[in-house]
Protein backbone atom coordinates (compact mmCIF):
# COMPACT_ATOMS: atom_id res chain seq x y z
CA UNK A 1 0.00 0.00 0.00
CA UNK A 2 1.15 3.49 -0.76
CA UNK A 3 -0.25 6.92 -0.02
CA UNK A 4 1.75 8.48 -2.84
CA UNK A 5 -0.41 9.11 -5.92
CA UNK A 6 1.93 7.50 -8.43
CA UNK A 7 1.86 8.08 -12.16
CA UNK A 8 0.72 4.54 -12.99
CA UNK A 9 -1.60 2.97 -10.48
CA UNK A 10 -1.10 -0.40 -12.15
CA UNK A 11 2.56 -0.54 -11.34
CA UNK A 12 4.70 -1.25 -8.29
CA UNK A 13 7.72 1.00 -8.04
CA UNK A 14 10.97 -0.13 -6.47
CA UNK A 15 12.03 2.11 -3.58
CA UNK A 16 15.16 4.04 -4.55
CA UNK A 17 17.39 4.52 -1.50
CA UNK A 18 20.78 5.68 -2.71
CA UNK A 19 22.73 6.70 -5.75
CA UNK A 20 26.37 7.02 -6.60
CA UNK A 21 27.95 7.82 -9.95
CA UNK A 22 25.81 6.30 -12.70
CA UNK A 23 24.07 3.80 -10.38
CA UNK A 24 20.86 3.97 -8.31
CA UNK A 25 20.18 1.33 -5.63
CA UNK A 26 16.80 0.19 -4.30
CA UNK A 27 15.63 -1.05 -0.91
CA UNK A 28 16.00 -4.68 -2.04
CA UNK A 29 19.69 -4.17 -2.71
CA UNK A 30 19.31 -4.18 -6.49
CA UNK A 31 21.28 -1.66 -8.52
CA UNK A 32 20.38 0.01 -11.80
CA UNK A 33 22.63 1.75 -14.30
CA UNK A 34 20.98 5.11 -14.90
CA UNK A 35 21.33 5.12 -18.68
CA UNK A 36 18.56 7.69 -19.07
CA UNK A 37 19.67 10.13 -16.36
CA UNK A 38 16.08 9.72 -15.12
CA UNK A 39 14.46 11.72 -17.90
CA UNK A 40 17.72 13.13 -19.32
CA UNK A 41 18.30 14.97 -16.04
CA UNK A 42 21.21 13.48 -14.08
CA UNK A 43 24.11 14.80 -16.15
CA UNK A 44 26.65 14.28 -13.34
CA UNK A 45 25.13 11.05 -12.09
CA UNK A 46 24.27 10.80 -8.41
CA UNK A 47 25.84 12.12 -5.19
CA UNK A 48 28.53 14.16 -6.90
CA UNK A 49 30.69 15.32 -3.94
CA UNK A 50 31.39 18.82 -5.28
CA UNK A 51 27.70 19.51 -5.84
CA UNK A 52 26.77 18.15 -2.42
CA UNK A 53 29.44 20.31 -0.78
CA UNK A 54 28.19 23.45 -2.55
CA UNK A 55 24.61 22.68 -1.55
CA UNK A 56 25.57 22.04 2.07
CA UNK A 57 27.43 25.35 2.17
CA UNK A 58 24.41 27.17 0.73
CA UNK A 59 22.08 25.51 3.24
CA UNK A 60 24.36 26.65 6.06
CA UNK A 61 23.89 30.26 5.00
CA UNK A 62 20.48 30.61 3.28
CA UNK A 63 18.15 28.13 1.57
CA UNK A 64 15.50 30.53 0.33
CA UNK A 65 14.68 34.20 0.08
CA UNK A 66 11.59 35.29 -1.86
CA UNK A 67 12.50 37.15 -5.06
CA UNK A 68 9.98 39.92 -4.44
CA UNK A 69 12.25 40.95 -1.53
CA UNK A 70 15.78 39.90 -2.50
CA UNK A 71 18.16 38.64 -5.08
CA UNK A 72 20.99 36.31 -3.98
CA UNK A 73 24.67 36.09 -4.84
CA UNK A 74 24.26 32.54 -6.03
CA UNK A 75 21.41 33.41 -8.44
CA UNK A 76 23.38 36.36 -9.81
CA UNK A 77 26.52 34.25 -10.29
CA UNK A 78 24.65 31.45 -12.05
CA UNK A 79 22.84 33.94 -14.31
CA UNK A 80 26.14 35.58 -15.24
CA UNK A 81 27.67 32.22 -16.11
CA UNK A 82 24.65 31.24 -18.22
CA UNK A 83 24.62 34.56 -20.08
CA UNK A 84 28.38 34.37 -20.74
CA UNK A 85 27.90 31.01 -22.47
CA UNK A 86 24.52 31.73 -24.08
CA UNK A 87 23.85 32.02 -27.82
CA UNK A 88 24.50 35.46 -29.32
CA UNK A 89 22.25 38.27 -28.15
CA UNK A 90 20.93 36.65 -24.97
CA UNK A 91 21.42 38.86 -21.95
CA UNK A 92 19.20 37.78 -19.05
CA UNK A 93 18.00 34.70 -17.20
CA UNK A 94 14.63 34.13 -15.56
CA UNK A 95 14.85 31.26 -13.04
CA UNK A 96 12.08 28.70 -12.48
CA UNK A 97 11.68 25.33 -10.80
CA UNK A 98 11.46 23.13 -13.90
CA UNK A 99 10.75 22.74 -17.58
CA UNK A 100 6.99 23.28 -17.75
CA UNK A 101 7.26 26.46 -15.68
CA UNK A 102 10.00 27.64 -18.04
CA UNK A 103 7.74 27.03 -21.04
CA UNK A 104 4.79 28.87 -19.47
CA UNK A 105 7.14 31.73 -18.66
CA UNK A 106 8.56 31.88 -22.18
CA UNK A 107 5.06 31.98 -23.67
CA UNK A 108 4.02 34.81 -21.35
CA UNK A 109 7.27 36.72 -21.91
CA UNK A 110 6.66 36.45 -25.65
CA UNK A 111 3.09 37.67 -25.39
CA UNK A 112 3.94 40.57 -23.06
CA UNK A 113 6.88 41.54 -25.29
CA UNK A 114 4.40 42.38 -28.05
CA UNK A 115 2.17 44.28 -25.62
CA UNK A 116 5.24 46.27 -24.53
CA UNK A 117 6.17 47.19 -28.12
CA UNK A 118 2.64 48.16 -29.10
CA UNK A 119 1.54 45.06 -31.02
CA UNK A 120 -1.16 43.69 -28.70
CA UNK A 121 -3.04 42.15 -31.63
CA UNK A 122 -0.52 39.27 -31.75
CA UNK A 123 -2.14 36.18 -30.24
CA UNK A 124 -1.13 32.99 -32.06
CA UNK A 125 1.53 30.49 -31.07
CA UNK A 126 2.69 27.91 -33.60
CA UNK A 127 4.22 24.65 -32.39
CA UNK A 128 4.93 21.30 -33.99
CA UNK A 129 3.12 17.99 -33.98
CA UNK A 130 4.82 15.18 -32.04
CA UNK A 131 6.52 17.61 -29.72
CA UNK A 132 6.57 17.77 -25.95
CA UNK A 133 6.90 20.97 -23.95
CA UNK A 134 5.54 19.92 -20.56
CA UNK A 135 2.40 18.90 -18.71
CA UNK A 136 0.94 22.21 -17.52
CA UNK A 137 -1.98 23.40 -19.62
CA UNK A 138 -0.12 26.04 -21.65
CA UNK A 139 2.82 23.74 -22.30
CA UNK A 140 0.48 20.90 -23.20
CA UNK A 141 -1.33 23.19 -25.65
CA UNK A 142 1.75 24.28 -27.58
CA UNK A 143 3.16 20.76 -27.55
CA UNK A 144 1.59 17.86 -29.37
CA UNK A 145 2.22 14.62 -27.56
CA UNK A 146 -1.08 13.03 -28.51
CA UNK A 147 -1.24 10.55 -25.66
CA UNK A 148 -0.60 13.13 -22.96
CA UNK A 149 -2.83 15.75 -24.54
CA UNK A 150 -5.97 14.13 -25.85
CA UNK A 151 -8.02 13.94 -22.64
CA UNK A 152 -7.32 17.56 -21.70
CA UNK A 153 -8.04 18.99 -25.16
CA UNK A 154 -11.14 20.96 -24.07
CA UNK A 155 -9.06 22.88 -21.53
CA UNK A 156 -6.25 23.89 -23.84
CA UNK A 157 -5.71 27.32 -25.39
CA UNK A 158 -5.94 27.44 -29.17
CA UNK A 159 -2.59 26.72 -30.82
CA UNK A 160 -1.44 25.75 -34.29
CA UNK A 161 0.87 22.94 -35.22
CA UNK A 162 3.05 22.26 -38.22
CA UNK A 163 4.98 19.12 -39.14
CA UNK A 164 7.83 17.92 -36.95
CA UNK A 165 11.27 17.09 -38.32
CA UNK A 166 10.93 13.33 -38.54
CA UNK A 167 12.99 12.28 -41.52
CA UNK A 168 12.78 8.55 -40.83
CA UNK A 169 9.04 8.57 -41.48
CA UNK A 170 8.25 11.76 -43.36
CA UNK A 171 11.13 12.49 -45.76
CA UNK A 172 9.89 11.59 -49.22
CA UNK A 173 11.67 8.98 -51.34
CA UNK A 174 14.45 10.69 -53.28
CA UNK A 175 14.12 13.91 -51.25
CA UNK A 176 17.45 15.19 -49.87
CA UNK A 177 17.60 16.12 -46.17
CA UNK A 178 18.15 19.75 -47.26
CA UNK A 179 15.06 19.70 -49.50
CA UNK A 180 13.06 18.07 -46.70
CA UNK A 181 14.14 20.82 -44.29
CA UNK A 182 13.22 23.51 -46.82
CA UNK A 183 9.81 21.89 -47.34
CA UNK A 184 9.13 21.93 -43.59
CA UNK A 185 10.23 25.56 -43.30
CA UNK A 186 7.95 26.46 -46.21
CA UNK A 187 5.07 24.80 -44.36
CA UNK A 188 5.74 27.08 -41.39
CA UNK A 189 5.80 30.14 -43.70
CA UNK A 190 2.45 29.08 -45.16
CA UNK A 191 0.91 28.63 -41.73
CA UNK A 192 2.09 32.12 -40.76
CA UNK A 193 0.54 33.56 -43.94
CA UNK A 194 -2.70 31.71 -43.25
CA UNK A 195 -2.95 33.10 -39.71
CA UNK A 196 -1.78 36.58 -40.73
CA UNK A 197 1.90 37.37 -40.01
CA UNK A 198 1.17 40.26 -37.66
CA UNK A 199 -1.08 38.07 -35.51
CA UNK A 200 1.62 35.52 -34.66
CA UNK A 201 3.58 35.77 -31.39
CA UNK A 202 6.05 32.91 -31.65
CA UNK A 203 7.12 29.62 -33.12
CA UNK A 204 8.20 27.08 -30.53
CA UNK A 205 10.24 23.92 -31.16
CA UNK A 206 12.52 21.49 -29.38
CA UNK A 207 15.91 21.89 -31.03
CA UNK A 208 16.30 18.11 -30.80
CA UNK A 209 13.01 16.33 -30.11
CA UNK A 210 12.97 14.26 -26.93
CA UNK A 211 10.10 12.67 -25.07
CA UNK A 212 7.67 12.25 -27.96
CA UNK A 213 9.88 11.07 -30.77
CA UNK A 214 13.23 10.21 -29.22
CA UNK A 215 16.32 12.21 -30.15
CA UNK A 216 14.98 13.56 -33.43
CA UNK A 217 17.41 16.02 -35.04
CA UNK A 218 16.44 18.58 -37.67
CA UNK A 219 17.56 18.31 -41.29
CA UNK A 220 20.44 20.63 -42.23
CA UNK A 221 19.38 24.22 -42.77
CA UNK A 222 15.92 23.79 -41.25
CA UNK A 223 16.47 25.98 -38.20
CA UNK A 224 18.33 28.65 -40.16
CA UNK A 225 15.35 28.86 -42.54
CA UNK A 226 12.95 28.97 -39.57
CA UNK A 227 14.99 31.79 -38.00
CA UNK A 228 14.79 33.79 -41.25
CA UNK A 229 11.05 33.29 -41.56
CA UNK A 230 10.49 34.43 -37.97
CA UNK A 231 12.72 37.49 -38.50
CA UNK A 232 10.93 38.40 -41.69
CA UNK A 233 7.65 38.75 -39.76
CA UNK A 234 8.97 39.94 -36.40
CA UNK A 235 7.88 36.63 -34.83
CA UNK A 236 9.82 35.33 -31.82
CA UNK A 237 11.64 32.00 -31.99
CA UNK A 238 11.40 29.98 -28.78
CA UNK A 239 13.71 26.98 -28.61
CA UNK A 240 12.90 24.40 -25.96
CA UNK A 241 16.15 22.86 -24.77
CA UNK A 242 14.76 21.56 -21.50
CA UNK A 243 15.78 18.03 -22.45
CA UNK A 244 18.34 18.37 -25.25
CA UNK A 245 20.21 21.35 -23.83
CA UNK A 246 22.96 22.03 -21.27
CA UNK A 247 25.49 19.80 -22.94
CA UNK A 248 23.48 16.70 -23.69
CA UNK A 249 24.11 16.78 -27.45
CA UNK A 250 27.82 17.62 -27.11
CA UNK A 251 27.63 21.41 -27.15
CA UNK A 252 26.28 23.43 -24.25
CA UNK A 253 23.23 24.40 -26.29
CA UNK A 254 21.92 22.18 -29.07
CA UNK A 255 21.14 25.24 -31.21
CA UNK A 256 24.88 25.98 -31.51
CA UNK A 257 25.04 23.02 -33.91
CA UNK A 258 22.18 24.51 -35.95
CA UNK A 259 23.84 27.91 -36.29
CA UNK A 260 20.89 29.82 -34.84
CA UNK A 261 20.20 31.85 -31.72
CA UNK A 262 16.63 31.97 -30.40
CA UNK A 263 14.85 34.93 -28.79
CA UNK A 264 13.86 32.83 -25.82
CA UNK A 265 15.32 29.50 -24.77
CA UNK A 266 14.05 27.19 -22.06
CA UNK A 267 16.48 25.01 -20.13
CA UNK A 268 15.99 22.80 -17.09
CA UNK A 269 16.94 19.17 -16.56
CA UNK A 270 20.72 19.27 -17.06
CA UNK A 271 20.93 22.74 -15.51
CA UNK A 272 20.66 21.35 -11.99
CA UNK A 273 21.37 17.74 -12.88
CA UNK A 274 18.57 16.56 -10.59
CA UNK A 275 20.29 17.79 -7.43
CA UNK A 276 17.51 20.36 -7.05
CA UNK A 277 14.49 21.34 -9.18
CA UNK A 278 15.57 24.25 -11.36
CA UNK A 279 14.75 25.56 -14.82
CA UNK A 280 15.26 28.86 -16.58
CA UNK A 281 14.41 30.98 -19.59
CA UNK A 282 17.32 32.64 -21.36
CA UNK A 283 16.11 35.94 -22.75
CA UNK A 284 17.42 37.86 -25.76
CA UNK A 285 18.42 41.44 -25.05
CA UNK A 286 15.86 42.64 -27.60
CA UNK A 287 13.09 41.11 -25.49
CA UNK A 288 14.57 42.34 -22.20
CA UNK A 289 14.95 45.89 -23.58
CA UNK A 290 11.25 46.00 -24.50
CA UNK A 291 10.37 45.39 -20.84
CA UNK A 292 13.04 47.78 -19.61
CA UNK A 293 11.85 50.58 -21.88
CA UNK A 294 8.22 49.69 -21.27
CA UNK A 295 6.32 48.78 -18.13
CA UNK A 296 9.43 47.50 -16.29
CA UNK A 297 7.25 44.75 -14.83
CA UNK A 298 6.87 41.20 -16.09
CA UNK A 299 3.43 40.16 -14.86
CA UNK A 300 4.46 36.73 -13.69
CA UNK A 301 6.24 34.95 -10.84
CA UNK A 302 6.30 31.75 -8.83
CA UNK A 303 7.01 31.28 -5.14
CA UNK A 304 10.21 29.32 -5.62
CA UNK A 305 11.83 31.08 -8.55
CA UNK A 306 15.48 31.84 -8.01
CA UNK A 307 15.50 29.44 -5.04
CA UNK A 308 18.95 29.85 -3.50
CA UNK A 309 19.56 26.16 -2.82
CA UNK A 310 18.47 25.24 -6.35
CA UNK A 311 20.73 27.95 -7.81
CA UNK A 312 23.64 26.65 -5.71
CA UNK A 313 23.05 23.18 -7.13
CA UNK A 314 22.86 24.54 -10.68
CA UNK A 315 25.97 26.64 -10.23
CA UNK A 316 27.96 23.71 -8.83
CA UNK A 317 26.80 21.37 -11.62
CA UNK A 318 27.75 23.90 -14.29
CA UNK A 319 31.15 24.53 -12.70
CA UNK A 320 31.95 20.80 -12.64
CA UNK A 321 30.93 20.41 -16.30
CA UNK A 322 33.32 23.21 -17.29
CA UNK A 323 36.16 22.27 -14.93
CA UNK A 324 36.18 18.60 -15.95
CA UNK A 325 35.66 19.38 -19.64
CA UNK A 326 32.72 16.99 -19.65
CA UNK A 327 31.33 18.14 -22.98
CA UNK A 328 34.39 16.57 -24.63
CA UNK A 329 33.43 13.32 -22.92
CA UNK A 330 29.82 13.71 -24.12
CA UNK A 331 31.14 13.96 -27.69
CA UNK A 332 33.62 11.08 -27.33
CA UNK A 333 31.22 8.70 -25.55
CA UNK A 334 28.41 9.84 -27.82
CA UNK A 335 30.47 8.72 -30.81
CA UNK A 336 31.16 5.41 -29.06
CA UNK A 337 27.44 4.99 -28.32
CA UNK A 338 26.62 5.64 -31.98
CA UNK A 339 29.09 2.93 -33.02
CA UNK A 340 27.88 0.40 -30.47
CA UNK A 341 24.21 0.99 -31.31
CA UNK A 342 25.01 0.55 -35.01
CA UNK A 343 26.88 -2.71 -34.32
CA UNK A 344 24.20 -4.14 -32.04
CA UNK A 345 21.04 -2.87 -33.75
CA UNK A 346 22.10 -1.96 -37.30
CA UNK A 347 20.88 -5.31 -38.65
CA UNK A 348 18.20 -5.96 -36.06
CA UNK A 349 14.89 -6.99 -37.70
CA UNK A 350 12.87 -4.74 -35.43
CA UNK A 351 15.01 -1.63 -35.16
CA UNK A 352 14.05 0.75 -37.94
CA UNK A 353 16.07 3.79 -36.98
CA UNK A 354 19.02 4.75 -34.79
CA UNK A 355 19.37 8.48 -34.25
CA UNK A 356 20.48 11.35 -32.07
CA UNK A 357 23.57 13.24 -31.06
CA UNK A 358 26.04 13.15 -28.18
CA UNK A 359 24.60 11.35 -25.16
CA UNK A 360 21.08 11.82 -26.48
CA UNK A 361 20.33 8.92 -28.79
CA UNK A 362 17.42 6.61 -29.52
CA UNK A 363 16.37 3.50 -31.35
CA UNK A 364 12.95 3.19 -32.96
CA UNK A 365 11.33 -0.25 -32.80
CA UNK A 366 9.14 -1.37 -35.71
CA UNK A 367 7.21 -4.51 -36.57
CA UNK A 368 8.62 -4.45 -40.10
CA UNK A 369 11.80 -2.67 -41.16
CA UNK A 370 10.79 -2.61 -44.81
CA UNK A 371 7.38 -0.99 -44.41
CA UNK A 372 8.24 0.79 -41.11
CA UNK A 373 4.97 -0.56 -39.77
CA UNK A 374 4.69 -0.04 -36.02
CA UNK A 375 3.77 -2.69 -33.49
CA UNK A 376 0.18 -2.61 -32.26
CA UNK A 377 0.10 0.18 -29.61
CA UNK A 378 -1.99 -2.14 -27.43
CA UNK A 379 1.14 -4.26 -26.93
CA UNK A 380 2.69 -1.32 -25.06
CA UNK A 381 6.05 -2.51 -26.25
CA UNK A 382 7.83 0.55 -24.85
CA UNK A 383 6.54 -0.29 -21.36
CA UNK A 384 7.67 -3.90 -21.75
CA UNK A 385 11.13 -2.76 -22.77
CA UNK A 386 11.32 -0.51 -19.73
CA UNK A 387 10.33 -3.38 -17.42
CA UNK A 388 12.74 -5.84 -19.04
CA UNK A 389 15.53 -3.28 -18.80
CA UNK A 390 14.80 -2.62 -15.12
CA UNK A 391 14.85 -6.38 -14.50
CA UNK A 392 18.38 -6.34 -15.96
CA UNK A 393 19.48 -3.39 -13.82
CA UNK A 394 19.17 -0.77 -16.55
CA UNK A 395 17.20 2.47 -16.69
CA UNK A 396 16.28 3.64 -20.20
CA UNK A 397 13.49 5.99 -21.31
CA UNK A 398 11.11 4.26 -23.73
CA UNK A 399 7.96 5.85 -25.09
CA UNK A 400 5.64 5.71 -28.05
CA UNK A 401 3.02 3.76 -29.84
CA UNK A 402 0.06 5.59 -28.31
CA UNK A 403 -2.68 7.75 -29.72
CA UNK A 404 -1.28 9.28 -32.92
CA UNK A 405 -0.62 5.93 -34.58
CA UNK A 406 2.17 7.33 -36.73
CA UNK A 407 5.25 6.74 -34.69
CA UNK A 408 6.76 3.55 -33.43
CA UNK A 409 7.96 2.68 -30.00
CA UNK A 410 11.31 4.18 -29.27
CA UNK A 411 13.90 3.98 -26.51
CA UNK A 412 15.85 7.06 -25.50
CA UNK A 413 19.34 6.62 -24.07
CA UNK A 414 20.67 9.62 -22.16
CA UNK A 415 23.31 8.56 -19.63
CA UNK A 416 25.25 10.93 -17.34
CA UNK A 417 28.13 12.84 -18.92
CA UNK A 418 30.59 10.93 -16.72
CA UNK A 419 30.15 7.54 -18.47
CA UNK A 420 33.14 5.72 -19.92
CA UNK A 421 33.32 3.34 -22.89
CA UNK A 422 32.90 0.26 -20.68
CA UNK A 423 29.68 1.71 -19.24
CA UNK A 424 28.37 2.34 -22.76
CA UNK A 425 29.15 -1.27 -23.76
CA UNK A 426 27.24 -2.60 -20.74
CA UNK A 427 24.30 -0.28 -21.41
CA UNK A 428 24.00 -1.36 -25.06
CA UNK A 429 24.30 -5.07 -24.19
CA UNK A 430 21.63 -4.90 -21.49
CA UNK A 431 19.39 -2.85 -23.77
CA UNK A 432 19.71 -5.39 -26.58
CA UNK A 433 18.71 -8.18 -24.18
CA UNK A 434 15.76 -6.14 -22.91
CA UNK A 435 14.52 -5.36 -26.43
CA UNK A 436 14.72 -9.00 -27.52
CA UNK A 437 12.97 -10.21 -24.37
CA UNK A 438 10.12 -7.73 -24.98
CA UNK A 439 9.31 -8.51 -28.60
CA UNK A 440 6.22 -10.59 -29.28
CA UNK A 441 6.93 -14.13 -30.55
CA UNK A 442 7.42 -14.16 -34.35
CA UNK A 443 4.53 -15.31 -36.57
Ligand code: PMP
Pocket residue numbers: 039098099100101103132133134135206210211240241242243244268
Ligand atom coordinates in the same frame (compact mmCIF):
# COMPACT_ATOMS: atom_id res chain seq x y z
N1 PMP B 1 10.16 20.55 -22.51
C1 PMP B 1 10.78 19.41 -22.87
C2 PMP B 1 11.48 19.36 -24.18
C3 PMP B 1 10.79 18.30 -22.02
O1 PMP B 1 11.40 17.16 -22.41
C4 PMP B 1 10.15 18.40 -20.77
C5 PMP B 1 10.15 17.24 -19.77
N2 PMP B 1 10.32 15.99 -20.28
C6 PMP B 1 9.50 19.60 -20.43
C7 PMP B 1 9.55 20.65 -21.32
C8 PMP B 1 8.80 19.75 -19.12
O2 PMP B 1 9.69 19.78 -18.08
P1 PMP B 1 9.23 19.43 -16.58
O3 PMP B 1 8.88 17.97 -16.59
O4 PMP B 1 10.44 19.76 -15.75
O5 PMP B 1 8.08 20.29 -16.25
